Amino acid sequence: MLYSRLRTFAIFLVCSLPGALIxxxxxxxxxxxxxxxxxxxxxxxxxxxxxxxxxxxxxxxxxxxxxxxxxxxxxxxxxxxxxxxxxxxxxxxxxxxxxxxxxxxxxxxxxxxxxxxxxxxxxxxxxxxxxxxxxxxxxxxxxxxxxxxxxxxxxxxxxxxxxxxxxxxxxxxxxxxxVPLPASALLLMGGLAGLSVLSRRRRQR
CATH class of the missing domain: 2.60.120 (Jelly Rolls)
Known part of the structure; x- marks a missing residue:
């Protein structure tokens, strides 16, 4: 469930990033x-x-x-x-x-x-x-x-x-x-990193 929520959050970040432009x-x-x-x-x-x-x-x-x-x-x-x-x-x-x-x-x-x-x-x-x-x-x-x-x-x-x-x-x-807002870019990278960690844990199980 946590993985699913995080994945949804990351997709939202990807979709909304173009709107976070100056x-x-x-x-x-x-x-x-x-x-x-x-x-x-x-x-x-x-x-x-x-x-x-x-x-x-x-x-x-x-x-x-x-x-x-x-x-x-x-x-x-x-x-x-x-x-x-x-x-x-x-x-x-x-x-x-x-x-x-x-x-x-x-x-x-x-x-x-x-x-x-x-x-x-x-x-x-x-x-x-x-x-x-x-x-x-x-x-x-x-x-x-x-x-x-x-x-x-x-x-x-x-x-x-x-x-x-x-x-x-x-x-x-x-x-x-x-130029994208730096905060949005950091959030996106954090979300993707979290996805990667959870994905590895799921495979190890």
Whole structure:
């Protein structure tokens, strides 16, 4: 009876071991303050500009990702829009009073404001797109006011230098589990060792 119970326990360990894997969160965070200052002068000029960053050697994703955009500045007009780019492709355009051209939620009617409060928008990056983005070993994330990206005829994004203006982005996802928990491995080895001992004793009888 004891042997039978131990065998059942060991089988349970074997079956449950794959579930005892670590799914570590991965995050790409980017923030630019006073986005119209000298370093980003084109961003607030008629032709527009781009500000971005990259995550190198990202691990594979276990599922969907989440992209959160936060902003404070002069975004109260339809021409004061910002495009969000992932690997150089437009993922959506915010603050252009048109919620139909982006997957973000959290900003009613996609209408911004002028320094009144921090704007926050959230979107899901589905697993298929995320896997494509990660496939080349690098993810580029950028804000753009370039006319080709926003679809506007003129860029009126500006900022009040006396205010705390910023743009920030956070892309997070769970990495594909790759490492079993050490405790589970020890339990499994202990169970198998116990099986071996009991098996020898049964044969000796």
């Amino acid at each position: 799914a570590a969160p991965v995050s790409l965070n980017f923030m630019v303050e006073e986005y119209c200052e000298v370093d980003h002068y084109d961003f607030c000029n008629p032709g527009g500009g781009m500000i971005g960053t990259s995550l190198t050697a990202p691990p594979p994703a276990a599922g969907d990702g989440t992209l959160v955009i936060r902003a404070r500045g002069d975004f109260d007009g339809a021409l004061e829009a910002v495009a969000i780019l992932l690997d150089g492709a437009v993922f959506g355009v915010l603050f252009n009073n048109d919620p139909s051209d982006d997957p973000f939620s959290g900003i009613s009617g996609d209408v911004g404001n002028q320094y009144a409060s921090v704007l926050e928008a959230t979107a899901t990056v589905d697993a298929a797109l995320l896997s494509t983005l990660l496939a080349d070993g690098m993810v580029d994330l950028a804000f753009s006011t370039r006319l080709a990206d926003t679809g506007l005829g003129y860029n009126e994004v500006g900022n009040n230098r006396n205010s705390y203006d910023f743009l920030s982005a956070s892309l997070t996802y769970d990495a594909t589990p790759a």
